[in-house]
Amino acid sequence: xxxxEKKTARAEKPQAPAEDSGCDCDVIHEEAVAxxxxxxVSEEEIERLAALLKLFGDRTRLRLLQALRPxxxxxCDLAALLGLTKSAVSHQLKLLRMADLVxxxxxxxxxxxxxxxxxxxxxxxxxxxxxxxx
Numbered sequence: 001x002x003x004x005e006k007k008t009a010r011a012e013k014p015q016a017p018a019e020d021s022g023c024d025c026d027v028i029h030e031e032a033v034a035x036x037x038x039x040x041v042s043e044e045e046i047e048r049l050a051a052l053l054k055l056f057g058d059r060t061r062l063r064l065l066q067a068l069r070p071x072x073x074x075x076c077d078l079a080a081l082l083g084l085t086k087s088a089v090s091h092q093l094k095l096l097r098m099a100d101l102v103x104x105x106x107x108x109x110x111x112x113x114x115x116x117x118x119x120x121x122x123x124x125x126x127x128x129x130x131x132x133x134x
Contacts (some may be wrong), residue, residue: 060084064089072113
C-alpha cells in the first residue's frame with residue numbers, strides 16, 4: 001500500500017469517540033497554561049512524591065499498610081497474617097519506615113509497628129475509593 005493509499009484509508013476510518021486523548025488544535029490557551037504554571041510544584045517535590053507513590057506500587061507493601069490500619073502488629077503477626085516470611089516483612093517494613101509511612105515502638109524485644117499517621121490511612125482510603133468507583 002502506498003503512502004497516499006494509507007493516508008486515504010486513515011481518513012476514511014470513522015473518528016474515535018469523544019474519549020480520544022488527542023488534541024486537534026494548534027492553539028496555546030495562554031490563560032489556562034498560566035493557571036497551570038502557577039499551580040506547579042518544585043521538581044524536588046515531584047521527585048519526593050514519585051518516590052512515595054512508588055512505595056505504594058508494591059502489592060506486599062500495600063498489604064502491610066492495610067494490615068496495620070486497625071492497629072499495631074509485630075513482624076511475627078504480620079508474617080502470619082499475610083503468609084510471608086519474617087525476613088520479607090522486615091525488609092518491606094524497613095522501606096516503609098524510611099519513607100515515614102510506618103513507625104514502631106519497642107516493648108522489650110518486640111517491635112510493634114503501626115501506620116505513621118492518618119495521612120497514610122487517608123491515601124489508602126482515597127486509592128480504594130478511586131478503584132471502586134464505577
